[in-house]
Amino acid sequence: MSVLIVIPARHASTRYPGKPLVDLRGASGQARSLIRRSWDAAMAVTGVDRVVVATDDDRIRDHAQGFGAQVVMTATTCRNGTERCAEAVANLGLTPEIVVNLQGDAPLTPAWFVEELVAGLRADPQSDVATPVLRCTGRMRADLIADRHAGRVGGTTAVFGHDRQALYFSKEVIPFAAGPFGDDDPSPVFHHVGVYAYRPPALAEYATWDEGPLERLEGLEQLRFLERGRRILCVQVESRGRQFWELNNPQDVPRLEAMMQAMNLD
Known part of the structure; x- marks a missing residue:
C-alpha cells in the first residue's frame, strides 16, 4: 500500500463535545455532518x-458506517x-509507504493540500513528518488575532527555517x-493546516513517547516530534481562491457555513 488516509474523530472533545456529528450547511442548504464532510474531502x-x-465512539462509528465509511475502533486512551492514527494503522496490520492524518475538523481541506503534502514528504527522505502551511492574508491574520483576543483557541501558526523545517508551532499568532x-x-x-503525513516508523515510535512539556502547554x-528532535517538513500550499478554516469552537460553524456559501460549495 502506498498512501493510507486516517481520519481520527472523537466525541469527547474538551472544547466542543460531539463535534464530529455537528451538521454544516452548504451553499444549497443541505446539511452534512463534520465527519461526513471530512470523509468527502479525503475521498477527493x-x-x-x-x-x-x-474513533473510540459508537455514535461516530454508526454514523460513519451509515454513509459508507470504513471505521477502525481505537482506545479511549488515545x-x-x-x-489514534498510530493505533489504527497497527490494528489494520498495514504497512503503507505514507500515512496521512486528515483531522476530522478540517472539512474545507482542498485535495491538492494533501497531494502536495505527500509529494513533499516523498521528495525529502530526511524528514519524518510533513505538514501544510498556508500564508495568511491580512484578513486571515486579523481573524486569528481576534480569536485570541476573545479568549478562543483558534487556528495554529507555524514558523520554519530556510530549509522549510519547522522551528515551532503555536496557538499564539507568530511571528509578531x-x-x-x-x-x-x-x-x-x-x-x-491540521493535516500530517508520516513515515510509519516515526508514527509508531511517536505513540511510545510521553507527552512533552511544550505539547502539554500548547495542546x-x-x-x-520537535521535542524529540524529529524533523517536520512544512510544505507551503496555495489556496487557489479557496477559503480555509478549521472547526475548533462552536463559533466556527457559522463562519464555515458562510465560507461554503461564498465558494458555492455544497
Missing part, C-alpha cells in the same frame, strides 16, 4: 489507496489524533509583525 484526494475513520496588512495582502504569518500534538 488522488493517489490514495484507502481511507478509514478512526490522547490525540496522531496516537507590526503591520498593517491589507485584507487581501500577504502577511508573514503562516496558518498551520499541539506535533510538538512531541
